[in-house]
Amino acid sequence: MKLVIGNKNYSSWSLRPWLFMAYHQLDFEEIRLAMFEPAWEEQIQQYSPSGFVPVLDDQGLIIWDSIAICEYLSEQYLQDKGWPQDIKTRARARACAAEMHAGFSQIRTAMPMNVRAENRRIEITPAIRKEIARIDTQWNSLRAEFREQGEWLFGEFTILDCMYAPMVFRFNTYGINLTQAAEEYRQFVLAHPLMQDWIQASRLETETFERSETGLK
Numbered sequence: 600m601k602l603v604i605g606n607k608n609y610s611s612w613s614l615r616p617w618l619f620m621a622y623h624q625l626d627f628e629e630i631r632l633a634m635f636e637p638a639w640e641e642q643i644q645q646y647s648p649s650g651f652v653p654v655l656d657d658q659g660l661i662i663w664d665s666i667a668i669c670e671y672l673s674e675q676y677l678q679d680k681g682w683p684q685d686i687k688t689r690a691r692a693r694a695c696a697a698e699m700h701a702g703f704s705q706i707r708t709a710m711p712m713n714v715r716a717e718n719r720r721i722e723i724t725p726a727i728r729k730e731i732a733r734i735d736t737q738w739n740s741l742r743a744e745f746r747e748q749g750e751w752l753f754g755e756f757t758i759l760d761c762m763y764a765p766m767v768f769r770f771n772t773y774g775i776n777l778t779q780a781a782e783e784y785r786q787f788v789l790a791h792p793l794m795q796d797w798i799q800a801s802r803l804e805t806e807t808f809e810r811s812e813t814g815l816k
């Protein structure tokens with residue numbers, strides 16, 4: 600399998616399936632493209648019908664959306680381990696993942712993922728505060744409910760943790776602290792060896808997206 604991703608420092612969607620595949624030790628070749636560089640348009644057209652990363656190529660089967668990639672891999676190679684096994688719990692995990700996939704636009708706009716950047720500060724508007732509070736509440740209540748089963752949101756590692764992994768980097772870059780169990784979860788994910796690997800790789804990248812370099816003091 601090939602997983603085509605963008606710049607590790609900036610491509611939040613790329614992180615999600617990469618983390619899922621790396622965590623489950625699936626055998627894949629990582630193809631990193633430098634987004635928006637002169638060769639980008641031509642390179643991405645070779646792999647992705649949508650022109651976006653990430654994209655998975657599994658022996659000619661092309662899947663071009665982060666959550667669809669994770670779900671396919673879960674069904675095809677992991678006996679559905681990507682989601683909680685209980686049907687009702689799975690439905691709730693999917694609702695959370697869909698909320699992340701389609702939502703939190705205020706945070707995403709004001710706080711671009713910029714993995715290697717630290718101590719950035721932005722103005723926390725009421726709309727941004729509301730979205731952060733929603734995530735804080737959701738993480739706290741999931742951790743309270745599934746604490747006995749493990750350290751991830753639903754106890755065991757699921758696709759939902761991958762969906763939220765870029766949010767962990769955003770909160771780190773822009774100094775957003777959460778409350779109680781949500782904060783513990785944030786720190787647990789940030790310290791995970793695979794997240795640390797991703798940070799190290801981001802630091803080695805040389806490209807800079809000016810529009811994502813926000814929040815400088």
Ligand SMILES: N[C@@H](CCC(=O)N[C@@H](CS)C(=O)NCC(=O)O)C(=O)O
Pocket residue numbers: 605609610611612613634650651652653663664665666
């Ligand atoms: N819904 C897509 C979104 C993918 C996406 O927005 N990718 C961005 C990078 S993080 C991209 O490829 N941008 C290229 C462009 O804007 O030309 C997914 O979940 O995979």
